[in-house]
Amino acid sequence: MSIERVAIIGLGLLGGSIGLAIAERAPEIVTTGYDRDPDVRKAAAARGLTNILLDTASEAVATADLVILCVPVGAMEAAARELAPHLPAEAIISDVGSSKKSVIEALGAALPGRTVIPAHPVAGTEQSGPNAGFPTLFAGRWCILTPPMGTDQAALEALSDFWTRLGARVEMMDPDHHDLVLAVTSHIPHLIAFTIVGTASDLEEVTRSEVIKYSAGGFRDFTRIAASDPVMWRDVFLSNKGAVLEMLGRFTEDLTALQRAIRSGDGETLHELFSRTRAIRREVIDQGQDDSSPDFGREH
């Protein structure tokens, strides 16, 4: 089984990057695209995000052998229901959502009997929309597939090959475990960043202009993450509620312990933690998940 026609539904950062990555790395695959926002379709056409851009989702998927839903996880079920009557019988249906249990439920309900293989490429930037995508977004990043029990092996291999061709490294995972791992490595970091940026902008004693001016002390890195797409992230937190609340509980326990250490002047506890965390950074860099240049190689 080989993938020759890919339909991309939703042409924001992820959908657009998939289209551009196919054009660059697998140009024999024909891509069709659709976005429900006419302005996004216009911008997508201007950038050539897909080979063919269509004005209805039904036309976009009509001849596809892989359909990728690149919409916020909260919009997944409605998008799938709209497509259902128009999908070719053999098509693989996949997505790029950041939570997987909820996507499996949504797509299972909307597309009974179809070949549904949820996927999550762990890649992105703080920008969104049809002008944000670029062809190398997935290079060297992991793409996690969470195939339901009984998934057709040929279809799974075809999807895995597809992501490998776009530059990603593919891993299989149980959806529950995926949601827990991503709660830690992605959802909680985003929640914390959104919170502290909100806290800082609401203070009475410190002006917003001061917060911006002196943001080079650490705060500015949080503003990048807190600039991520609001709708996408709202949906992530609501759809991965259990794992997010569980991990948030662990985080606040640890924060309370540090608060106590600061209050009681326990420098040893602080120093011990701060030394351990430094080692993690080295591993992130050693494994190619970040840039080794100091300060992210910002120009000085």
Added chain:
Amino acid sequence: MSIERVAIIGLGLLGGSIGLAIAERAPEIVTTGYDRDPDVRKAAAARGLTNILLDTASEAVATADLVILCVPVGAMEAAARELAPHLPAEAIISDVGSSKKSVIEALGAALPGRTVIPAHPVAGTEQSGPNAGFPTLFAGRWCILTPPMGTDQAALEALSDFWTRLGARVEMMDPDHHDLVLAVTSHIPHLIAFTIVGTASDLEEVTRSEVIKYSAGGFRDFTRIAASDPVMWRDVFLSNKGAVLEMLGRFTEDLTALQRAIRSGDGETLHELFSRTRAIRREVIDQGQDDSSPDFGREH
């Protein structure tokens, strides 16, 4: 009053960058350097961080008209006491510490009757030590001076001119207000980053290797900040305890409110906050405090 001889005590990231910035932007100033660690002195000599490197602090400051203490804030008083008998009568004593009330107390106690003008250049990277500095660290960054009441105006202007020549923009601030502003824009972001990186590495359900692998989802940005110098940061939290605990209280209140919104499925509250925080990012970029390229311009 003009500054012609600068003594740099402590040759890590900040001290080294000051030496290199002087060499590049104000080469007529003669720099002397000292670090209590002989290995650091050796590395500093090899990189030419100062014009003259000395084996004792007393020799390094003997003819200086500006002495800059670039040591962790907890080591400030001891360093100042060691220098006190050797300081020229007219020398300005300054520092680069991240908390200012505690530094004023420490230097006031150790150097009664001296011209002490604390300073905080809001700039740095996650790296530390004599090999971490570079001459453009302060370019476009703010340097906050917190002159005590009755500071000699000529000395204050000389120090202000000095930092301006190194590329920084200079601002005066009351030390209490400095400590509150920096608690928000720097200390709390660091504390949160140290905490979440620690939390993630201590989980039983998610392996450390998974945390590293999928760190591109947001976590990796926190690892950069959590790789900062452990001794420096231990001292910052202990020396700015009041403001840090106050701001931490605000943050955890806001985090609790978001936790409640997630638990109750209140998407509107989440969306409203996430939209506001995006606007802050634009201001940080507009004011030149960060890079506008997506994902910090990481190579893809």
